[in-house]
Amino acid sequence: MAVQCKPIPALYTVYILRSTLRHASLYIGSTPNPPRRLSQHNGVVRGGAARTARQSLRPWEMVALVSGFPSMTAALKFEWALTNPHISVHIPSTSRITISTGVKANGQPRRPSKSLASILSNLHLLLRVPSFARWPLKLHFFAPDVHAAWQKWCATVTEHLRPGFQVLTDFGGALPTGTGEAPTVSASGGAEEQPSGQEAQARGIHALPLNYEPMKHYVAKGQELFEFERLGDCVVCRAPMPPGKGLYAVCSNPGCDGVGHLSCWSRHFLAGAEADNVLPVQGQCPKCAGTVDWGDMMKELTLRLRGEKEVKKLLNRRRRQKAQKIPKESKEG
Template sequence: MAVQCKPIPALYTVYILRSTVRHASLYIGSTPNPPRRLSQHNGLVRGGAARTSRATLRPWEMVALVSGFPSMTAALKFEWALTNPHISVHIPSSSRLAVSTQVKANGQPRRPSKSLASVMSNLHLLLRVPSFERWPLKVHFFNRDVFSAWEKWRAATTEQLRPSLPVVTDFGREAAASGNETSEAAHETPDGRGLHTWGIHALPLDYEPIKEYVAKGQEIFDFGRQGRCVVCEEEMRAGKGLQALCTNTGCDGVGHLSCWGRHFLASGDAGSVVPVSGQCPKCQGAVHWGEMMRELTLRVRGQKDVDKLLRRKRPSGAKKAAA
């Protein structure tokens, strides 16, 4: 069976739901579209999950999520580990915070009950374990109480997250984060361009945030303007190996992917395998590895997505060749 190679998705998240009726009821899931998924959990759109279908627990609110997963599979792995921290292979036995004290009928450990404190502590733990600590993730909080629980655990533990991992908050109109279509959140903005501009509704669901970066890459690579590698200074040849582009506006620095990786690791991540960030040798600006990989995979694996983003029509010959 052929392996399908896809670009890094525009958005894929692992989210935490909390019942607005019973705060002790929590649910963990994953999705590329948080607003739509929340509507499904609240019964406004078909779908959802059986565990969130009880009318006595609705509406649910999406209180926090982690974004930046490089694939659906990656998000599902993180979701499963956060849901099952007592048996996840991603957490060393000596580091476990969740311990099962009961067994199921089949002899397997029973999942411990979740609390807000346990979810926050295990989320913090998973972001530090070797399996996930170097991924280009970002943590979002949409509820003050939940963020306070996170901060309480962060202050209590001696283990710290890597400094470059973003933790952002957006508490705008918290009551409307339940996704209730009758709330004030459903009113159009004055310019009529959308219903929501805050919380989960402000998250970009497409590649629009990197449109200028993608356009810069298309202009450089389509016309063979790579020049010399910014690291090894060898002449770059079109179609010869993977070539990555500086993420900074106004910089057209291109280099071999392997050269970028060695440069980043040598300058601050020695001993690691996957870089997190580094400095462009040409413009001296900061470059995030995950953002660079998003453009690279979109360019080499997602031409249809690029054409849609840049609103370009593919030549008829290209369509026939693709078929």
């Protein structure tokens, strides 16, 4: 069977739904498009799930989600583990929070009933187990009470998420056009701050990037460097990088054209880390000294190597937008 090679998706999430009519009714799912999926669960468009189809529970709200999964399969693994924490192999038996007390007819452990507290406690556990702790994941909250419940749980545990893990909050939902309000963003363990500017219009799940548009400048830079063979020497080991002779990654910082061997970037980012850490999370570019997220670097790399169709669509859209402005300006001039 042929293996399909695809770039890291622009967005793939595992989400938590809550009935607005019965808060005790909760549902866990995964999707690359949270707004569309919520519409399906609420019966606005076709799709959804049988468990969310009861009119007595609709409408549902998406109160939290985890983003940054490198593939659909990765998201499905996390979703299954969060739905079945009593038997998930990703959770060591000594660390298990949810325990099954019953047995189904086939002899398998019965899935315990879930509550918001149980889901959040198991979510915290999964985000710090070796299977998922170093993935480029982010946690988003869209309901103040759910975020407060998360903070309450975090205050009771001694184990913490990895340094730099981002917890983002946006309690505004979808605001009318022209409000100019931006979402509230907080880093894990840090104070919340309100971004300035009037550019943000959508709120909540509607503000999530569903495509590669936020990466267009990064992708365009990579395309230009490799198309015109402006690679230079590796920014880490200083050795030459012959075009097409290896895996090369590009610094994500604007204005920096640093390129290096993938293995060199990895070794550089992992310098000083614990011996059992084999997956980089973040590091500093040797050329510009700016911070680089490993997840962003890998997304650009997989787009360049496996996403010809996606790159063409992204950059052609950018060229069309520029072309549309030129005739208009010429006419007005």
